[in-house]
Amino acid sequence: MTTTPTARWRKRAAVAATGAAVALVPLAAHAATIVTINYDAQGTSHIAKTNSDVALGPTTLRTDLDIDTGDFTGSLPLPGTSTEFKIAGFLPVKANVDFVEAAPLTGNINLTQTQAQVSSTATYYVKLSNIKVAGFPTFAGSKCQTKAPVSIPVGTRPDEGFDLINGGELVGTYTIGKFENCGINTPLINSLVPGAGNTVDITVTNGVIAE
């Protein structure tokens, strides 16, 4: 009789789990060695050029982790949000902001001597809508978004670890490129929003192994 690696793993897992004092969910490996872990995720992004904050989430971070290599793919869908800033320091601008996933999240969890370190990259088109200047609507169309996807690298701070179940804090810095299809507002938006030095800070918690 032969058993598949997955079957052997499950058999060993069942034995090892007996009497475990640690509240861990049963192994949920599917395919070969991929474990799906879903986390709660919530954070903010600071847009440098407008000196404004954008809420990120709450949402669910899904990771499909290769437990042999630490590589993972996944998704971090971000619900629509809004931002508010001032032009020239006094003219208020409001806009809805959507992050449209452009590619799967990719990354790696690396075990150092004493902790796990995460590095990953999420990619979105940043889309603006319902732009109001001084309270007045301005036409920006329905396809006002960055020309190219915005790549947002996030990871654990060098001195902080990531707990595969309890999560951790992921931070990063990214650049927003030029917008297009924003009608007559395109030049204005491109003078106000794109630029480097934008930051992101996401708290990831409550990892749950998907069955």
Added chain:
Amino acid sequence: MTFTRTPRRAFGAVVALLAVGIGPAAATGNGYRVAVGGNSATAAHPMTAATTMSVNWASPTLTWTCTSATVRASALATAQAGYPVTDILRFPTFDFRGCTFPGGAMATTTAGEWQFHAEGPATSGATDVVEGHLDHISLTWRNAVCSITVSGRAAASFDEATQQLVIEESGFTGNLKTSGVLGCLGQVRNGQPINLSMRLQLTSPDGAINISGS
């Protein structure tokens, strides 16, 4: 030159002691006289054990800890009294708690009976530190992304004065090795040597454990 009868006997005794290399009433691994509470009649005396500090494990690339390890009275751990005895302390199971691996908590289970096997000199005194090793170590750590079994033996010594068993396997000798590695993000491989540092306070309701020669 001639010896009188008495000096010749004394000389022979000195030669005999030098040949043994240690003083009288000492043993070096072929069997010890073990007494518990002063009683050396053959019997297995119950005992409990609890760590006095965190338990530290290390592979060449990772370190991890358990906050404690205990052997409850119900686990039927024993100190074997009698003569000759070499496997002096027996631990059918350990209860490891608070084990944390890089990346998260690990559930820990042990297997088999771990035994302290004495090897070093021991006298009839009550302050010896008797060297030896802990045999038949086998335990498995497991969480959602990693499973590791470590098995083998570890250097250990029993301090009669403190009634502590100190397990100190260092230098990645390979006496303790990994096996059954699954996952672990590629950071642990089968056959890797493991270090272990652990200090157990032993308590027998029948009294102090004493190890001596024959």
